Amino acid sequence: ISSAHNTKITFDFKSYMLEKSNKVNKALDAAVSLQDPIKIQESMRYSLLAGGKRIRPILSIAACELFGGHESTAMPVACAAEMIHTMSLMHDDLPCMDNDDLRRGKPTNHKVYGENVAVLAGDAMLALAFHHIATETKGVSSDQVVRVIVELAKAIGAEGLIAGQIVDECSEGNSNLGLKNLEFIHRSKTAALLEGSVVMGAILGGGNDEQVEKVRNYARCIGLLFQVVDDLLDVTKSSKELGKTAGKDLVADKTTYPKLIGIEKSKEFADKLTKEAIDQLVGFDLNKAAPLTAIANYIAYRNN
Numbered sequence: 001i002s003s004a005h006n007t008k009i010t011f012d013f014k015s016y017m018l019e020k021s022n023k024v025n026k027a028l029d030a031a032v033s034l035q036d037p038i039k040i041q042e043s044m045r046y047s048l049l050a051g052g053k054r055i056r057p058i059l060s061i062a063a064c065e066l067f068g069g070h071e072s073t074a075m076p077v078a079c080a081a082e083m084i085h086t087m088s089l090m091h092d093d094l095p096c097m098d099n100d101d102l103r104r105g106k107p108t109n110h111k112v113y114g115e116n117v118a119v120l121a122g123d124a125m126l127a128l129a130f131h132h133i134a135t136e137t138k139g140v141s142s143d144q145v146v147r148v149i150v151e152l153a154k155a156i157g158a159e160g161l162i163a164g165q166i167v168d169e170c171s172e173g174n175s176n177l178g179l180k181n182l183e184f185i186h187r188s189k190t191a192a193l194l195e196g197s198v199v200m201g202a203i204l205g206g207g208n209d210e211q212v213e214k215v216r217n218y219a220r221c222i223g224l225l226f227q228v229v230d231d232l233l234d235v236t237k238s239s240k241e242l243g244k245t246a247g248k249d250l251v252a253d254k255t256t257y258p259k260l261i262g263i264e265k266s267k268e269f270a271d272k273l274t275k276e277a278i279d280q281l282v283g284f285d286l287n288k289a290a291p292l293t294a295i296a297n298y299i300a301y302r303n304n
């Protein structure tokens, strides 16, 4: 119930995440109804409703509420962020990319529906995400709607998520990418959509330019933090699994922060990013900022 970097108020993070993810799940369920041709809708629903932490949609809602906006105002962008996140995972799992058999504890989309359907269902979800924002966002100006569409397109395109994926794809097998390239991949592949999710919520909540930039910085920090912590957890997992000394990396051909700068420096970097993220929220209403503060702490201190 407490947040490590902000102890002035109490906030029940678990209940908050559960309540919000339930609402997001309902909205996603309603957004992709079963209609003809049934095959594509089934495949979309299979991956979209397969669970997942729903961090991106919750970030959109929390950022909107930070500025006094309503959850319902942010729900369409929240769903769109999750749709795009899900389709990126579906495509990432394909044989031509990571070739994974399992995702979120279930067989991957192409394993169930075939590669051709998985590609098309992902494409349909990408189109649906933008359609959903444009048709379902209510109670804000059309200028705000256009701004969030621009924000999302930028976050996932060749300057964002796809940039990270292509650089990652092209560096496969290179176990010594260098810090600059590693950071580029993480900032693009992971942080860009987290940033887009937060910023869309902030725009719809009515944040001014300066405030939007603050939450953008917050999101950039937690995006990179997410990956640094992931790398650190990999080391812990690997050493536990091997029952040997810490510092071993199971995935030999993967560049990670611990590999490049060591475990201690990686931990220091994670701490720095957590503090920097939370510092961006200084000056906002403490209660309204509590979910974003707690999410940063959760990302920093999670153990899986």
Ligand code: GRG
Pocket (backbone or CB within 6 Å): 051, 052, 053, 054, 055, 084, 085, 087, 088, 089, 091, 092, 097, 104, 126, 156, 161, 162, 165, 189, 190
């Ligand atoms: C976006 C048009 C478009 C194409 C996609 C394949 C591809 C291009 C990108 C792949 C990007 C990728 C796999 C990023 C990893 C992101 C990441 C950190 C995933 C894990 O996120 P969590 O932990 O997962 O939030 P859950 O399952 O909880 O949602």
